Amino acid sequence: MNILFVHFLQVNxxxxxxxxxxxxxxxxxxxxxxxxxxxxxxxxVNLMLGGSIVTLWAEIKGLKNKFYDTLAYEVARTxxxxxxxxxxxxxxxxxxxxxxxxxxxxxxxxxxxxxxxxIIPLVAIAFxxxxxxxxxxxxxxRFKILHIGIIALSVLLFLxxxxxxxxxxxxxxxxxxxxxxxGFISALFLPNVFPRYFHFLFASLAVxxxxxxxxxxxxxxxxxxxxxxxxxxxxxxKIAYSLTLGASxxxxxxxxxxxxxxxxxxxxxxxLSIILLGASLALIAxxxxxxxxxxxxxxxxxxxxxxxxxxxxxxxxxxxxxHVYRANALNPHRELMAIKTAEFEKLSAxxxxxxxxxxxSQLSDNALSPVEKGAALFKTNCSICHxxxxxxxxxxITEMVSIYKNNISGLEQWIKAPGKKRPDxxxxxxxxxxxxxxxxxxxxYILSVQ
Amino acid sequence: xxxxxxxLDWLNDRFLIAMIAIIHVLINHGIAVGFVPYITWLEQKGVxxxxxxxxxxxxxxxxxxxxxxxxxxxxxxxxxMTGVGIWFSAALVSPASIGSLIRVFYWAWFTEWTIFVTEVxxxxxxxxxxxxxxxxxxxxxxxxxxxxxxxxxxxxTMAIIVAILGFMMDPGNWxxxxxxxxxxxxxIYLPQLLFRTPTxxxxxxxxxxxxxxxxxxRGSDLRTKTIxxxxxxxxxxxxxxxxxAIYYYKAMPAAMRxxxxxxxxxxxxxxxxxLLKYIILGATASVLLIALLGVIKPSKIRWYMVxxxxxxxxxxxxxxxxxxxxxxxxxxxxxxxxxxxxxxxDYPLYQRDGILKYATYTSTPEVTESNKxxxxxxxxxxxxxxxxxxxGINSITYVFERMYGSFNKPLDESAMAxxxxxxxxxxxxMPPFPGNQKEAEALAAYIxxxxxxxxxxxxxxxxxxxxxxxxxxDAAIQQKLAAHTNDTIKTAQx
Numbered sequence: 001m002n003i004l005f006v007h008f009l010q011v012n013x014x015x016x017x018x019x020x021x022x023x024x025x026x027x028x029x030x031x032x033x034x035x036x037x038x039x040x041x042x043x044x045v046n047l048m049l050g051g052s053i054v055t056l057w058a059e060i061k062g063l064k065n066k067f068y069d070t071l072a073y074e075v076a077r078t079x080x081x082x083x084x085x086x087x088x089x090x091x092x093x094x095x096x097x098x099x100x101x102x103x104x105x106x107x108x109x110x111x112x113x114x115x116x117x118x119i120i121p122l123v124a125i126a127f128x129x130x131x132x133x134x135x136x137x138x139x140x141x142r143f144k145i146l147h148i149g150i151i152a153l154s155v156l157l158f159l160x161x162x163x164x165x166x167x168x169x170x171x172x173x174x175x176x177x178x179x180x181x182x183g184f185i186s187a188l189f190l191p192n193v194f195p196r197y198f199h200f201l202f203a204s205l206a207v208x209x210x211x212x213x214x215x216x217x218x219x220x221x222x223x224x225x226x227x228x229x230x231x232x233x234x235x236x237x238k239i240a241y242s243l244t245l246g247a248s249x250x251x252x253x254x255x256x257x258x259x260x261x262x263x264x265x266x267x268x269x270x271x272l273s274i275i276l277l278g279a280s281l282a283l284i285a286x287x288x289x290x291x292x293x294x295x296x297x298x299x300x301x302x303x304x305x306x307x308x309x310x311x312x313x314x315x316x317x318x319x320x321x322x323h324v325y326r327a328n329a330l331n332p333h334r335e336l337m338a339i340k341t342a343e344f345e346k347l348s349a350x351x352x353x354x355x356x357x358x359x360x361s362q363l364s365d366n367a368l369s370p371v372e373k374g375a376a377l378f379k380t381n382c383s384i385c386h387x388x389x390x391x392x393x394x395x396x397i398t399e400m401v402s403i404y405k406n407n408i409s410g411l412e413q414w415i416k417a418p419g420k421k422r423p424d425x426x427x428x429x430x431x432x433x434x435x436x437x438x439x440x441x442x443x444x445y446i447l448s449v450q
Numbered sequence: 451x452x453x454x455x456x457x458l459d460w461l462n463d464r465f466l467i468a469m470i471a472i473i474h475v476l477i478n479h480g481i482a483v484g485f486v487p488y489i490t491w492l493e494q495k496g497v498x499x500x501x502x503x504x505x506x507x508x509x510x511x512x513x514x515x516x517x518x519x520x521x522x523x524x525x526x527x528x529x530x531m532t533g534v535g536i537w538f539s540a541a542l543v544s545p546a547s548i549g550s551l552i553r554v555f556y557w558a559w560f561t562e563w564t565i566f567v568t569e570v571x572x573x574x575x576x577x578x579x580x581x582x583x584x585x586x587x588x589x590x591x592x593x594x595x596x597x598x599x600x601x602x603x604x605x606x607t608m609a610i611i612v613a614i615l616g617f618m619m620d621p622g623n624w625x626x627x628x629x630x631x632x633x634x635x636x637x638i639y640l641p642q643l644l645f646r647t648p649t650x651x652x653x654x655x656x657x658x659x660x661x662x663x664x665x666x667x668r669g670s671d672l673r674t675k676t677i678x679x680x681x682x683x684x685x686x687x688x689x690x691x692x693x694x695a696i697y698y699y700k701a702m703p704a705a706m707r708x709x710x711x712x713x714x715x716x717x718x719x720x721x722x723x724x725l726l727k728y729i730i731l732g733a734t735a736s737v738l739l740i741a742l743l744g745v746i747k748p749s750k751i752r753w754y755m756v757x758x759x760x761x762x763x764x765x766x767x768x769x770x771x772x773x774x775x776x777x778x779x780x781x782x783x784x785x786x787x788x789x790x791x792x793x794x795x796d797y798p799l800y801q802r803d804g805i806l807k808y809a810t811y812t813s814t815p816e817v818t819e820s821n822k823x824x825x826x827x828x829x830x831x832x833x834x835x836x837x838x839x840x841x842g843i844n845s846i847t848y849v850f851e852r853m854y855g856s857f858n859k860p861l862d863e864s865a866m867a868x869x870x871x872x873x874x875x876x877x878x879x880m881p882p883f884p885g886n887q888k889e890a891e892a893l894a895a896y897i898x899x900x901x902x903x904x905x906x907x908x909x910x911x912x913x914x915x916x917x918x919x920x921x922x923x924d925a926a927i928q929q930k931l932a933a934h935t936n937d938t939i940k941t942a943q944x
Contacts, residue, residue, distance in 0.1 A: 014917045015926035016452035016810040019549045024556035081574060084526045087534065088570045091563045094537065099552050106453050106545035113456040113542050113911030120470065120535035127527040176923075178454070182914040336926040343929055344808070351799035384869040384876060392865060393853055426853060429876050 013176040015333070017341045019102050030100050031323060037092035039319045043207060044086035049158045050208025051079045052130065054243070056151045063144060067231050071239075073137055074226065076151070078215065079130050087123070103337065104172035104330060108187075111171065115164050115184035122157055129154035159201075163188070166197050173329045174263065195258040202247040202254060203315075209244030210308060213237050217301065234297050241300070245289045248282060255279065266329030271321055278317025285310040374445025377438055381431055388449065394428060397449045404447065411443045412436075451792065452810050456542040457835050457909030460842035463543040468775075470539050472768055474532035476653070479646060479767060481521045482529065483604045484654030486573075488683055489518045490597030495679065497590060505587045509672055515580050517661040522577040526570070543836065546791040547782040555614060558633070562610045569607055572600040605647070612642050615774070641701040642774075645694035648687040649767055652737055655684035656760040659744075663753040674748045681744025681751075688738050695730045695766075702773060722773045733759070733766035779879040788881035790833050797884055805832055805885040806918075813916040817888040826896025827907065829889045840900050840907045847901045861901050866894035 023030060055076045062069025097105050109116045133150040140147040164184070171177065171187045181187050216223060216236045223233050259275070288303045288310075295302075368376075378386075385393035386400075404411040416439060418428035434442070458466055496510040540548045552559065576596050583593035613633030633639065658680045666673035702723070736759040744751055782789045792800065799808070806812050806825065809832055814825040830838075830846070838846045850866060851857045870890045874882040883890060899905070919925070 012917065013923040014810050014915070015921055015923055018452075019546065019553060021550055021553040024553055080526075081578075084530070084570055084574060087530050088567050091534065091537075091566065092560065094534075095552065095556065095559055095563065098537075098541065098549065099556055102545070102549040102552070103452060106541050106549065109538075109541055110454040110456040110545065110910050111914070113909065116911075117466070117535075117538055117542060120531050120538060124528050124531040127531070128523070131523050131527065179915055179917050183912055336923070336930060339930050339933055340921075340926050343933065348796045348799045351802050352795060354802075355798040380872055381875045384872045393855075424855065426855070429878075431875065432878065433875065 012179055013333070014178060015175075015336050015340055016103050016107075017344050018334075018337050020341055020345055024099060027100070030096055031327075034093055034096035034100060035319050035323050037089070037096060039315060041086060041089040041093050042319075043315075044082050044089055045162070046204035046207040047082040047211050048079055048086050049162070049201075050204040050206075051075050051082060051211075052151060052155045052158050053205065054208055054212070055079065055133075056148070056155050059144075059148050059151060067228050067235070070227050071236060074216070075212065076130075076134050076137070078211075080127075080134055083127055083130060101172060101326075101330070104175070105168070107175070107178060108168045108171040111178060111181045112164070112167055112184040112187050116168065119161060119164055122161055126154045126157035126161070129157070162200055163193075163197055166193055166200070170196065173266070173326060175333055191263065192258070192261045195254060195261050198254050199251065199258050202250045205247035206244045206251070206311070209240045209242070209247065210311065212240035212243070213304065214308075216240075217304075234300060237300050238293065241289050241293050245286060245293065248286050248289075251282070252279070262325065263329075266325040266327075268324075268328055271324045271328065274317055274321040274324060278314045278321065281310050281317070282314040285314070370441045371445050371448050374441035374443070374448075377434070377442050378445055381434065382442070385428075394425060395422075397446060400446055401449060404443075408443050408447060411446065412439045415439050415442060451546070451805075451808065451832060453545040454811055454910035454915045455831050455835060456911050457831065457907065458842075459839045459906045459908065462839050462843040463836055465843055467536065467539045467543055470532050470535040472771065474529065474536060475767060475771060476764055477524060477529040477532065478608065479650035480653035480657050480764075482525050482569075482573075483608050483647075484650030484652070485521050485657065486576075486597060486604055487601040488651065488654045488658060488680075489514055489521070490594060490601060491683065492517075492676075492679065493597060494594050497587075497594070505584060505590050508584075510676070511584065513662070513665045513672065513676055516665045517658065518577055518580065520661055522573060525573065530570070544782060544791060547787055550783060550787065558610070558614055562607065562614070565603060565606050565610065569600070569603045572596065572603055576600050608646060608650075609643060612646065613639060616642065638698070638701050638774075641694070641698040645691070645698040645770065646767075648690035648694055649763070651687040652684055652691055653760075653763050653767060655680050655687070655741075656737065656756060656763050658683070659740075659751075659756040660753065660760070663756075669749070677744050677751055678748035681741045681748065684737060684741040685745060688734055688741065692730070692734050695734070695770075698770065699726060699730065702777060722769075722776055726769055726773060729762075729766055729769050733762035736762050776879070780874065780881040788884075790836055790881050790884065792833070792881070792884050797882065800884045801886055803886070804889050805829065806889065807920060809918055810921045811910070811915040812918045815918050815920050817892045822892045822895050823899050825889070826892035826894070826899070829885055829893045830896055831907065833884050834893075835907070835909075841904060842906075846897055850897060851901070861898045863891075863894045863898045866897060867891045870894060 025033075055072045058068045058072035058075065062072050129150055133147065133154065136147065136150075167184060167187045167190075170190060170193050171181065174190070177190060187193075213236075215221070216233050223236075227236075255275075259272075285307045288307050292300050292302060292304075387396055389396045389398045400411065404414075415431065415434070418430060420427040457463060492514040493506075493511065496506040496514060499510065500507040537548070576593070579593060579596075583589040613636075616633045616636035616639040659677065662673065662676045662680060666676060740751070740756060740759045743755075778784070778789075780788055782791065785794065787793050792805075804816065806815055806817065806828060809815075809828070812828040812832070814821045814828050817825040830840075834846060838844055838849070840846060847861070850861055854861065854865070856862075867887075867890050870883045870893060871887070874880050883893075885893070
């Protein structure tokens with residue numbers, strides 16, 4: 001096993017030290033928190049992205065058919081709520097990944113720094129656009145194309161932002177690549193970024209389909225007063241299910257590409273079985289959706305609960321698989337990092353010990369005269385600005401002597417509370433670390449200089 | 451040391467955090483913590499002042515609803531994102547400190563998060579159900595109650611965050627015990643909270659004036675009434691804010707004195723501290739003046755008259771944040787980690803062997819005659835770049851030129867090399883120089899080179915990283931095998 005990972009991790013790999021503070025929780029608990037809170041977050045991200053794509057599509061189709069326009073408005077109204085939940089639910093997984101993978105995550109962030117921090121304004125702008133789109137729905141009815149342009153712009157932003165996150169999540173797994181990265185673009189083209197991106201994209205559409213199915217099917221949803229009267233809930237539900245089914249089929253094409261393009265270092269039988277198990281559950285759900293779509297109108301709601309449960313389990317499996325890969329890929333490196341950190345802590349402790357010994361031996365040296373003590377104090381506290389007979393930052397010693405020749409307490413007072421006398425010199429800072437005795441010794445030394 | 455160094459060489463790394471944080475604080479205090487109770491109060495007044503056969507005064511209620519809409523949109527977009535942005539920017543600029551804090555304060559932040567989730571859900575419920583609540587008096591009263599709940603939750607998020615801020619400033623306690631409770635018992639916790647609460651209310655009120663101007667017609671009775679109501683709100687909170695500010699102002703030097711090596715007497719602190727007095731006076735006086743006019747002659751108020759007090763109120767909050775940040779120096783985590791992200795306890799090792807040797811990313815593991823400038827650049831990146839740039843804001847060349855008064859003369863390399871290792875004695879807000887003598891010389895050479903060449907320095911986000919051969923995989927494997935051999939020998943000896 002050792003030989004294997006040494007072989008895979010190249011020599012051009014940094015091994016930094018870890019933060020030398022224990023994790024706040026047992027590692028397994030942090031992992032559970034990370035996986036669950038992340039899935040909760042990503043579902044709302046899916047709904048935000050999927051919802052805005054559906055809105056854009058329906059609003060364009062709505063130019064010809066009022067039904068689609070109504071559908072677009074109904075979906076648009078959910079985006080702003082889902083996006084708020086997506087952001088706020090993102091904090092917990094962010095906190096957990098920061099604690100668990102501090103070195104890896106922050107290193108990836110720094111290497112793609114400009115784009116990483118641009119997430120903040122880009123998301124804020126995208127959110128403002130979704131509000132603009134929602135709240136100008138009626139007032140811009142006569143400028144439909146412009147109105148569609150607003151949601152199109154926010155869809156573009158929503159499509160781009162996940163790519164930044166994915167680049168970081170991907171880059172953190174490969175310390176061996178860090179020295180070859182020069183900014184976001186070069187990290188973008190590491191293998192596996194784009195396959196994972198499309199995997200996420202289609203997941204968003206699939207989840208949004210299920211959400212839409214539930215949303216219009218709710219008992220207290222006044223469908224009949226909202227939509228044109230020749231349409232029924234069935235029409236929307238059919239669109240919703242078709243979206244989920246179509247996106248899921250696409251997942252079966254992209255999924256294998258994601259697997260193949262994953263660098264082999266995190267691979268294992270465990271990972272493969274988790275993913276295949278998740279995929280097979282999704283197949284059952286897809287079959288049920290197909291039956292509902294092709295069956296009679298009245299039966300479309302049959303098995304909706306079961307489909308949601310199966311899809312949720314699939315998502316849990318995929319989320320866990322994702323973590324298993326990350327753990328497999330990074331554990332050998334983490335092990336080396338832990339050894340390195342422990343060795344450094346020992347070195348640092350030794351160096352500390354020796355300094356303390358030196359200081360102790362200096363302190364025991366009581367034989368020094370006041371002038372000698374003052375000279376030592378002058379060297380560490382004053383010599384950076386004052387020299388014997390030339391101006392450095394402040395005036396030279398010779399000048400001090402000429403001013404305070406017969407006034408040692410005046411000099412001590414000045415050191416205690418320095419002021420600003422000369423226009424062409426900066427003010428002297430207060431040296432609050434000095435004691436009265438220090439100042440006395442210092443003054444004695446200064447006035448002893450010939 | 452252990453992270454690729456993100457660096458903004460013109461803007462200054464700290465400025466990035468400050469910019470995001472200030473926007474967030476203004477939105478959080480002014481448009482959430484202070485604004486929600488203000489709007490709820492307005493909504494309640496609408497019900498009180500309605501005719502017996504109405505649920506509420508609909509005109510009045512519509513103004514309050516529109517004002518809340520603006521707050522709702524801003525807080526859930528820019529407000530929320532700048533909150534996340536503080537994390538993002540801190541992780542970029544100060545990964546070692548934020549990484550350490552998360553390991554200790556995980557639960558504090560987790561708790562904060564659950565309260566934050568509640569706050570966001572409540573704000574959505576409060577705003578999105580506003581129009582529906584106007585159906586019946588019962589629903590309206592319930593909605594108003596919701597507003598008060600939301601006010602309490604927003605205030606709680608602030609109360610917890612202030613404790614986290616307080617902990618970072620509490621010197622010594624990191625090294626003794628990592629208890630979050632210390633954040634609350636910190637000497638400036640209560641002063642901060644008592645200052646922030648009424649000041650948030652004032653900022654909300656001044657923001658409210660503007661919205662009233664937008665959503666009411668000039669000369670209308672509605673405008674006069676909403677203006678005078680807002681003025682009363684501001685008038686009520688101003689004395690409390692003044693008291694809070696004085697309390698906080700007085701508590702600051704004590705907090706700073708505790709910060710072991712940082713001197714209250716430094717010129718830099720004194721400058722801020724003096725400025726603070728004038729800002730307290732100027733801000734509260736102008737806010738008070740407009741509020742008085744608003745109560746006595748509300749029809750005389752125009753939007754431009756409110757600009758100055760609003761800017762002053764924003765500045766009022768902002769300058770306290772600046773001074774609070776300054777008190778922390780030279781530490782980023784009191785007594786434990788300096789603002790250059792190096793741990794105090796590792797200093798003896800770095801000063802003995804040099805800092806470059808232990809850096810994960812450096813092109814020069816050691817200073818030699820031929821690599822002096824390059825090594826100086828690496829030393830600068832590792833030990834100065836968190837606060838200084840090369841030619842931009844707070845640039846290293848500028849601070850030396852200012853100190854030596856040599857704006858037109860070349861800097862003296864040997865004077866700088868002698869100054870750097872001792873600088874913390876005179877400039878107590880600066881962390882001590884972490885490297886050895888050779889590294890100080892290389893740094894001085896680099897600073898002089900910067901002054902002469904006007905070169906700039908790219909961060910890892912553009913130029914990437916070079917791995918120190920002493921800290922690559924090869925070296926780590928050697929270390930592992932050595933540790934393994936040692937263990938085997940020890941077991942054999944037993």
